[in-house]
Amino acid sequence: MAVSFRFLLSLYAIVPLSLALVWLDSAGFDHALREALPTSPSHFLLFQVLFGTPHIVASNLLLASHSDYLAAYKGKLIAMTGFIVLFFGVGSLFIPYRVLYLISACWTVYHVLKQQHGVAKVVCRLPNWAFHLQLWLSVSAGIFTYIGIFMHNSLEPEQAAQVLRIAVLLTAALCISTFICQRYVPNRLGWYFLWANTLLVVASCYVYSQQYYFLAILMPRLVHDITAYSFYVTHDVNRHGNRPENALFRLTASCRIPPAVVLPLLSFLLTYLLQAYGDDLVNLLLQTLFATQVYKAVTLGLIGYLALMHYYTEAFVWTAGSPLRRYIRFSGV
Known part of the structure; x- marks a missing residue:
């Protein structure tokens, strides 16, 4: 199985x-759609289940379910976990929330656009100065x-x-x-x-200026998430398609579940369970055992940790020479 560049390009049709x-909404419906949409995609549980969190869960599952990947990156994973706990956990007692939020926002935008520019780099073949100019202007505007x-x-x-x-x-x-x-x-x-990545930023900025906040986030999120899943699915099919190599894929193979759908199905299911029931379950246990509660222990704490780990690990696990990259090839170039 190969990652198709033509398929990835088609995602920009959004x-x-x-x-x-x-x-259409502005000219024909007096902004009725804008008034009906939430001001942020995070206001919809359905949006959280479909976009953003599932591919974060999937990338962490991909690493955690393969012992050879954990062994290869053990040092980096432990070091990053320690950093997240100290800076975002302990640091939250001293660092203002807005500062932590801005750091997370910058890292999120950089991660999303770095992926898209990194994929395009294979076919654009820009000189290094041009690639970094495009990337950093995109990230800054984003x-x-x-x-x-x-x-x-x-x-105000x-x-x-x-802004x-x-x-x-x-x-x-x-x-x-x-x-x-x-x-x-x-x-x-x-x-x-090259122009698809530029127009993605241009369109998001324009739609944001028109106060269609939901659509401004939906466009890059959809392109980014499906691009990521195309890599995960290609990896799983190429590694486990003929002979499952770990317990998860041996179990799903015995249930006749194709390897291409294992990670998407599992990540969507886990995302729904964590978003819908995670906080209540943790607080029920804490209230029963210790007569205390923790604010958004799962939806903010655990998922936040997984997101930061995802931003960190995606920067190197798909680079040339990594053990995961052995199972990735491209078509449509």
Whole structure:
């Protein structure tokens, strides 16, 4: 099985579809859709179950279910766990919440856009300076867009306007950079990917400026999540398709469940259980055993830890020479 670049490129169709939806709603329905949508995707349990958290759970399951991967990265995983506990756990007693939130937001945006630019790098073949220029302009514009979306209720009107102005300026700089960098792309597919990543940021910024916050987050989230799953599924099929190599895939093989659907199904199920029942179950146990409760122990604590570990590990587990990369090949180049 191969990761298809043409399939990955097709995911960006969510951009023109979202823009068409915004323009239709504005012109024909007096913003009825905007008023009906939540101000943040996190307001919908269904959205959390479908996007964001499942691929985070899946990536952690992928590492945890293979002893050879755990052995290869044991030192890094232990060190990062210690850092998360100290900085985001103990540090939360001294560091203001807004500072921790901004750090997490920046890391989230960097992770999402770094994945998309990293995938496109294979076909764009930009010089290093051009690749990093595109990446950091995208990330900078994305960070201010993200802040404007998720902190719009806590910002003063002038602050919100300033955040939007900075996001627009950085987005404009990204467009100019793309015009300059496109001359270095040697093939048509790479040109499409270069502009697809740029338009993803442009569309998110524009939709955010029109206060369609839900769609502004949905576009990059959908592209990012499905791209990630394409790697996970390809890995599982190529490693376990003929002969299951660990207990999880031996169990699912005995149930005649194809390896391509094991990780998606399991990650969606676990996400639903954690989001819907995790906090209540933990607090029931803590109340019964210790007469105490912990605020969002699962939905904030555990899932937050898994998300930070995902951001960290995805930076190196798919690079050339990693044990996971042996099971990945590409098509459609």
